Amino acid sequence: MLVSVIVRTAYGTDERTDYPNLVGKANKSVRYSELSILRPPPERVRFPVSFLTLIRSEDKSMKNLRLAATGTLVAVLLTVALAQKAAPHLLGGDELKSVVPAEFFFRGQKAPTQLRNATGFQTADGKVTFGALIDASGYSTAIQQKYQGMLVTESKLNLGGSELAPGEYGFGFTADKFVVMNVADQDILSAPYQTDAELKRAMPLKMVEDGAGYKLYAGKKWVAVKLQ
Numbered sequence: 101m102l103v104s105v106i107v108r109t110a111y112g113t114d115e116r117t118d119y120p121n122l123v124g125k126a127n128k129s130v131r132y133s134e135l136s137i138l139r140p141p142p143e144r145v146r147f148p149v150s151f152l153t154l155i156r157s158e159d160k161s162m163k164n165l166r167l168a169a170t171g172t173l174v175a176v177l178l179t180v181a182l183a184q185k186a187a188p189h190l191l192g193g194d195e196l197k198s199v200v201p202a203e204f205f206f207r208g209q210k211a212p213t214q215l216r217n218a219t220g221f222q223t224a225d226g227k228v229t230f231g232a233l234i235d236a237s238g239y240s241t242a243i244q245q246k247y248q249g250m251l252v253t254e255s256k257l258n259l260g261g262s263e264l265a266p267g268e269y270g271f272g273f274t275a276d277k278f279v280v281m282n283v284a285d286q287d288i289l290s291a292p293y294q295t296d297a298e299l300k301r302a303m304p305l306k307m308v309e310d311g312a313g314y315k316l317y318a319g320k321k322w323v324a325v326k327l328q
Contacts, residue, residue, distance in 0.1 A: 227254035248272035256328035260291025
């Protein structure tokens with residue numbers, strides 16, 4: 101929009117011009133309100149209602165998708181965790197570290213356990229059975245001949261055909277049998293053991309799955325372990 105103003109020339113004639121006199125005389129200053137009418141009004145960008153509705157719909161869909169994905173992931177993790185907890189399995193390194201004590205009390209004194217030579221399993225109801233070799237150098241020769249490791253079980257076991265109640269025990273493979281003692285060094289179980297002559301990689305102590313039960317190995321000697 102243009103404003104017409106009258107400009108008087110030096111010759112005394114009036115001329116009409118179609119632009120504002122921005123210089124003017126000292127007593128005729130241009131006001132801000134007069135200049136503002138020269139500015140074009142700001143343009144407003146208008147979007148169709150359908151376009152804005154589409155944006156809101158997409159935002160809502162993405163939010164629902166993220167929530168659904170998060171819920172699915174949580175459900176999968178919980179299912180896996182529950183399945184692992186419920187399934188019977190051999191104990192892993194971290195599980196053994198959390199249950200095997202640093203020392204084990206037997207016959208009036210404590211002896212260091214060997215975590216590197218530890219093994220065990222967990223049942224479907226979460227009960228554990230584990231054993232580990234011990235350092236029996238502080239015991240008499242008679243005790244050392246049969247006391248080689250410690251055994252802890254929360255379940256009733258069948259070892260080589262003999263029943264063992266839940267508790268804490270010492271055990272060992274002697275010249276002709278597998279022996280379990282209470283912590284007072286009293287024999288409470290003995291059973292014949294087997295020898296696996298074809299075993300290629302013998303270890304000081306390990307447990308392997310064997311059908312519905314396990315085999316407890318000390319070197320190539322082993323005894324069957326089953327839940328009673």
